[in-house]
Amino acid sequence: MASLIGLAYQGFSWLSKALMWMLYAGRPSRLRDSLEAAGIRIYPEAYLSAVGLFLVISAAASAAIIWLTGFLPVAIAPIIVLLIGYALPSIKAQDRAAKLDMEAPFMAAYISVMATGGLSPYSSLKRLKNCELLPHTSKTAKLMEVDVHLRGMDPVAAIEKSAEKVPSKEYREFLLGYVHTLRTGGDVVHYLLTRTEVMFRDLAAKIRAFGERAAMLLESYVAIMILSTLGISIVYLTSIAFQGYWQGGFTAENFLLYAYILTPVISMLFIYLSDLSSFQEPIYETAPYKIYAASLPLMIFLVLEMFLIYLVPELALVLPFADQFKGFLTFLRSALGLERGFEPSLGMGIALIAGTIPAAVSHSYYNRRRGRSIVSEVTNFLRDLTEARKTGASPEACIDQLSARSYGAFSKHLRIVARQLRWGQPLRVMYETLRRRISSWFALINLYLLVDATEVGGGSPETLETMARFGEMQASLEKEKMAALRPLIIMPYIGSAIMVFSTLITINFMYSAVMSISRTAIPFAQIITIIVPALVFQSYLMGVVTGKISTGNVSAGFRHAIILTIVTLLTIVSMRFFRLILPI
Incomplete structure (x- = not known):
């Protein structure tokens, strides 16, 4: 570069x-x-x-x-x-300001806990320069250290300069307030603790507001997808039905441009809008995205073999296995009792599902590794550790005692850590072990804080009490986030079924109306070949966008995309079973 x-x-x-x-x-x-x-x-x-x-x-x-x-x-x-x-x-x-705003309360909690152990904020920030859990704070701390060691600035002036140059309001106000309190002779520790609590309350309010914005975004996206698809389909059907009287109407190429170009652009726009307003953890698992990228060639190959050969029949002459795939889809369509023309819809669904399953499985694996309840269990462990430390036992002895208690999904990890401590391993090994076994950012930031607080201040009861209180605030934030986003999941499933149902009913109505009025047939198989695969593809996109808006991670949408694709195919088969799709 x-x-x-x-x-x-x-x-x-x-x-x-x-x-x-x-x-x-x-x-x-x-x-x-x-x-x-x-x-x-x-x-x-x-x-x-x-x-x-x-x-x-x-x-x-x-x-x-x-x-x-x-x-x-x-x-x-x-x-x-x-x-x-x-x-x-x-x-x-x-983007940097948004990420620093998210990290700022946890950075403040770290500095406050270290301050109760006797460490200055500048020294705390120096310790954060290699913290991968707060990557943007880490970069800022490295620049601050450059100002001190290479440019000769005193630490307080370096903190002030960093705060003034950083675009994050939360970060700037916290550090400038510390500088002002220090220069005026105020109680620095009291300021740090009080300001950190205020920052967590503000973050909780942002999470509640994010839940409302996410609901509005998802409702808008589902409504746009349903109404635009139904409207464009009606225009295309009308153009086909009256093509003898309407010259230069809405062509199949226009519909395909909408379905496979405009619709993904709209979906990407809503993903971007969600990313701007979402509550995102600073680190996340990248393995599902890598696996999805690795499986894309399979998806593209299946789309060519099972869908595109129906739109461009000439491809069947050059693509390998084209006849075998066409035979398989014809057999599957007949077995399901569907009319001719539904083969590319089934092919599109199979291609999308087959290409997404590996990434969805990967996401599920890492999601189980995270553990939905592990944040609250780690918080309970920190509270019990604080109370046990008040008896005078060492932090290592307290951890050994608490390993016999049940902390749900966290218990098996805690027992391994306790065994390492009994073997004489340092407390830092505890974090390194848990870092490899747990991917929950909220749990890891609390454990990182525990290890550093013990190394710096000896794990005094006062320091651990402060740390436990902030950990409980973080657990409360996670619960509020999940409670705000959980009700949104059902909306795209209902929206996808409505979109498919209403579009297919409209196709049948137009076919029956034209047959009864003008006594002329419209190319039903051609219409089904053009419109229905687009419905399957749009349902897939709705699943991806749902995962992004509801959890903040696109990888969470892989599972929803697979399920919504299956729901779409089942809706088509069910409508034919209940004779809502007329036999042609």
Whole structure:
């Protein structure tokens, strides 16, 4: 990346000056502030040189495409590149601010607990520079250490500078308040504890508000999908039914453009809107996404073999196994009692399900590893540990005693840790062991806090009491989050069934009406081939978006996507079984 920026600056520095005047009125300080807030450590001139490089490349590519194909809309590509280059620092700054706002209460809890053990906030932040559980706070702490050790700033001034430059309001107010309290001679520990409690209360209010926004987003998405699909289907059916009287009507190509281009764009837009307002943990499992990417070739192959050969029959002549797949789908369609034309719908459903099952299984595995109840069990363990520590026993002895108690899914992990401590392993090994066995971020941040509090302050009862209180606040946040999002799950299932039911009923009505009025048949098999696979695909997308909005992770939507695809196929078969789809 650095070599690319250097190459761009060497060859396009002249263009960066023009862009600076055009976009920022010749004031580099505006861009410099935006880049610093976004965490992009590049000089403004070098950044605009890179934008200029991509601008020239996009302009050349657009000119070549227009010259070869005559497709004029591609001429807007350079404008899009310029707008992206202008907006990228602001978007990155907003994203960084949102993530730091989420991490700020837990960073404050860590600093407050360490302060009760006698450690200064600057020393606490230094200890966080290698904490992978708070990645954005860790990056900020590293920059703060650079200011102290390389630029000679005193720690308090470095904290003040970091707070002023960071785009997060929560982070800035917490650290600036500490600096002010320290300089005026106030009670720093009391300020840290009080301010942290306020931050957790504010975070709880944000989570409740997120539940309301998520419900609104999901309701809007389901309504848009149902109404737009039904409306476009009616327009397409009308165009087919009256094609002898309506020249230049809504064609199959128009419908396919809506179903497979516009619908995914709408879904991605709602995923992005959900990401902007969601409560996301700083770390998450990436294995389901890697597995999904690895299974995409299988999905694409099956879509080609089981769906696209019906839209483009010429593909059957060049694709291997095309006849075998067509024979299988014909047999399956006959066994289910469906009419001719439903084969590509079944093929689309099978392809999507087969390509998503590995990722859904992976997500379920890591979800079980997280343990839905493990956060509350870890919180109960910390409270019991605090009370046991008040008897005067060492933290290691308290952990050994509590390992005999039942803490649900956490018990098996606790027994392993207690055995390691009895073998003389240091307390830090406890966290490393649990880090490999547990993926719940809320549980891990509490355990990380326990280990550091014990190492710094000896695990005094006062320190552990503070830590347990903040842990209970975190557990309460997790419960509120789950309670706010749980009712949203049922909405897309009902919406998908309504979408399929209403569209198929409309197709049957149009077919019957045209047959009874004009005594002419419309190509029923062609209509089913065009419309119904799109319903299956849209139900799949609804599942992915549901997982993102309801949990904050796209990987959670893989399971919903599979189930919604199955629900769609079952709805089609059930309608034929109950004769809601007329035999043709």
